[in-house]
Amino acid sequence: MSQPPESPDLMDSAIEALTDRIRERVAPELDMDEVFELFEQLRKTAGAIGVRERTGEIDEFGMDREYIREVAPVLDLLRTRWWRIGVQGADAIPREGPVLFVANRSGMLPWDGLMVADEVARQRDGDRPRFLIADWLITLPWVQPAMARMGGVRACRENAERLLRTGRSVVAFPEGAKGATKVYRERYQVQRFGRGGVVRLAAELGVPLVPVAVVGAEETNPILFKVERAVRPFGLPFVPVTPTFPWLGPLGMLPLPTRWSLSFGDPIDPADFGVDAAADEIAVSRLNEEIRQDIQRRVRMLLEERLNPFA
Amino acid sequence: MSGVVAITGLRTFLGRRLAERLAEGGHARVVGIDHVRPRRLPPNVDCHIVDLTAPDAGATLAEVLHKESVTTLVHLAFRQEPSADVEADHELDAIGSMHALFAAAASGVERVVIESSTRCYGPRPDNPNFLSEAHPLRGHRHDHRVRDRIEVERLLAQWHERHADIGVTVLRPCWMLGPEADHPIARYLARPVVPMLMGYDPLIQLVHEEDVLGVFEQAALMPHPGTFNIVAPGVVPLSLLIRSAGKRTLSVPHRFLHRLRDFPSQTQTGDEPSGFYDYLRYLWVADGEAGWTEFGRPTYDTRETWASFVGARRLRSMS
Known part of the structure; x- marks a missing residue:
């Protein structure tokens, strides 16, 4: 700047x-x-x-449209050349109104959230959804301001509710840290979907849910194994060991050029499944599990279609 | 005339200006309380000398409140400047508030208005982007004054259970700026080069002093029971705020911050430096909706508050 x-x-x-x-x-x-x-x-x-009259471009969650315009060429490069992202089912994305996207989480850094949000923004004429990010990312220097400017918002109910209520779409990853930190041999096994908060929120606000399967992000920073006990004294939960990290230092955090696919499902209105604001926990968790299985099915389909992660 | 308003902390910025406004408005008689007589007493304001850190402060204050037949007590007697004397700060901020509350109950006051701060929520990576009044006050373990203020709120809640007939208004303003602002945060933000934490750039929320005064005036005159965040609409990233005033930022790795001389940190407050700089690291933005519904929307948003502060400083430096 x-x-x-x-x-x-x-x-x-x-x-x-x-x-x-x-x-x-x-x-x-x-x-x-x-x-x-x-x-x-x-x-x-x-x-x-x-x-400078530039502060008007920044909204109450810290998303900076000018910054996004500045980094747009990099995002385009990542999408078309680096990850060569293929998209299925984009026509089914509702074109108007707030939508709650639900995706499987993979990779250490929230590249998947960023790219899903970017794809939706392209489909919805620049109406960029916010992607929810884990607490620990917010403690990282440089990552925190960069994420906030590109539309990352801390994952919590209050934020998701406020965003949806003000007519903004949200990309949520109900697996949370369990999805982001799974080791390579557990790749593409969609973990438990939290406690059904996503379904309950959509039901209470009457917002459609759109399941999204992401394939390819898992191999960008594959965690071979986690060093847990040796780093406990330093206050870290674990240190991931990938083919490039920590061997190459910060460079090892760079994502590998895998081929990505996104698959958007049809919008789900929780009311169609008998889940409304007054629904009981069993109904909520049933729909929650159904969405998880739908995403797992899509992930498997995408995996069968590809030859290897980099092809 | 809607009664008699007593203001503790008459010499603080809020106390002095609120007394002036209320006396000028003529809707209530104003009684000011401080432990030192102000050099210039606002017209139509009576002043009483009560030291809230004295052991018998409760009784003394109750006597004054009773004698003046005070209906509303506005408690603003909190330490304004940083000090490293943790004990003395606790005596005034926490124990002084206790005395004031006990005196209010003993003298038959109808309403109590008390100043708190959104700083009590504490800067945390796991804060939601907008903190509602119901959010727990987690403060910061390295800021002893925030700790004291949280204790005041806890004390107040217990006290209110015993005295449910007394209306209580808790007002939590965020960082307050404006033409007259002169406090550590204002001085920090007024530097030509403002130190920031390398790699962090949180969203900052401000509120204009006139808007805060307006809210306190309303709360002093009419019953507005409840707890309210007093903040301006809009948030601005810290770096943009500083650069928009034509100042420079200096990124300092947070491990070296405490070495900066003159930084509002340990040298001035006796606390670990993180007690201040975590407020420049993580979010602690409050949701002002409840306050806006109750008291009306502020005239200045965060950007205008900043412009008003910067503009006044510039004029002053030119003259």
Whole structure:
């Protein structure tokens, strides 16, 4: 981001001009109200110099449209060249109104959330959904502000509810950390879907659920094994060991160029399954499990279609 | 005339300005309370000297409140400047508030308005983006003044159970700025080069001093029972806030922050530096909806508050 150079000359001349105007008006007939009004004007002008009118682009969750425009070429490169993302079922995405997307979580960093959100934004003419990210990502320097600017929001009920209520779509990963930190040999086994919070939220707000299967993100940073006991004294839950991390240092965090596929399912209205705001826990968890199995089925189908992760 | 309003902490910024506003409005008689007589007493305001850190402060204050037949007590007597004296801060902020509450109950006050802060929620990576009034007050273990303020709220809740007939309004403003702002946060943000934490850029929420005063005035005159976040609409990332004023940011790895001289940290508050800089690291933005419904929307949003603060500072530095 380049900054416009500060111009003291501009400020000086503006103040001079205003001071002249004050003198002009004050001299003939000292009207104090007018003096105060001009003083207020002077105050506002002085305050506004150098204040760039860019803050309007940032919304209450910290998403920065200008920043997204700046990084759009990189996102496009990732989508078309690096991961060569294939998309199925994009026509089924509702074009209007808030939607709660439910996807399987994989890979350490939330590349999958970013790319699902990006794909939906392209399908919905720039109406970019927010993707929910785990708490621990928010503690990481540089990751936290970058994620917030690109539409990442901490995963919690309050945030998801506020977003959906204000008409914004959300990409949720109900597997949570269990999905993000599974080791390579458990790849593409969709984990338990939390406690059904996603279904309950959609039912309470009357928002459609769209299941999304993501294949390819699992191999971007494959965790071979986790070092747990040795790093406990340092306050870390575990350190992942991938083919490139920690051997290459921060470079090892770069995602590998696997081929990705996204598969969007048809929108599910919880009311069609007899799940509404007053539904009992059993009905909620039944639908929850059904969505998990649907995503698991889609993942298997996509896996059968591909030859190997990089082809 | 809708009764008599007593303001503890008459010499604080809020206390002085609120007393002026209420006396000017003429809707209530104003009694100011502080442990030192202010150099310039606002017109039509009576002043009483009560030291809230004294052991018999409760009785003394109750006597004053009773004698003046006070109907509303606005409690604003909290330490304004950072100090490293943890004990003294606790005596004033926590124990002083206890004395004030006991005095209010003993003297038959109808309503109590008390100042708290959204800082009591604490900056946490697991905070939702907008904290509602019902969110637990987790504070920060390295900020002893926030700890004291949380204790005040806890004390108040217990006290309110015993005195349910007294209306209680808790107002939690966030960082308050404006033309007159002169407190550690204002001085920190007014630097030409503002230190930030390398790799972090949280969303910041501000509120204008005039809007806060307006809310306190309403709460002092009419019953508005409940707890309210007093914040301006809108949030701005810290880096953008600073750069938009033509200032520079200095990114410092958080391990080195405490080495910066003159940084509002351990040297001034006796606390670990994280007690301050975690507020520049994680989110602690509050949801102002309840307050806006109760008291009306603020005139300044976060950006305008910032512009008003920066503009006033510039004019002052030019004159």
